Amino acid sequence: MRQSLKKYAVVLAVTLSAMAGGDAFAAIKKEPNDKKSMTVTATAYNSVKxxxxDDPWTAAWNNRLRPGDKIIAVSRDLEKHGLTNGTKVKIEGLPGTYTVRDRMNKRYTNRIDVWMEKDIKQARSWGKKKLKIIWDHEK
Known part of the structure; x- marks a missing residue:
C-alpha cells in the first residue's frame, strides 16, 4: 500500500508540473569554482508591444535595456537559486555572458527568455529549446 501511494505521488507531481509547463525534476548541479548549473527551457523575447x-525598454527591476546588451529574463522559481537581478549567466550554445535583468510571468517555471531586442524574426527562429545555464553561486 505504501509503495503504491509513493508511485501515485510521483505521477501526480510529474503531471501537475507538466500541466504548469515545468520540470518536476530540474536539478541544480555544482560546477567547479563555486558555480551552479541546470538545464532549463529557453525561449526568446523582444522589446515590442x-x-x-507599457515600456518595452524597461525591465522588471526597473533596469533600462540598451541595444547590444546581453539580457535574459528568468522564471520566478529560478530566483530562489540565485538567478536574480544582475546575476551573470553563461548559456550553452551562445557566446558571451548574459545578465539577468528581467523576470517572466509567474505562470512559467524552469525557464529563461533571451532578449533579442526588436528582432522578432530572430526570436521566432530561436524557438524553444532545452539547454544548460551556468552562474555564480554568489553575485
Missing part, C-alpha cells in the same frame, strides 16, 4: 508591458 504585445511581448512586454
Amino acid at each position: 504585445g511581448q512586454t508591458d
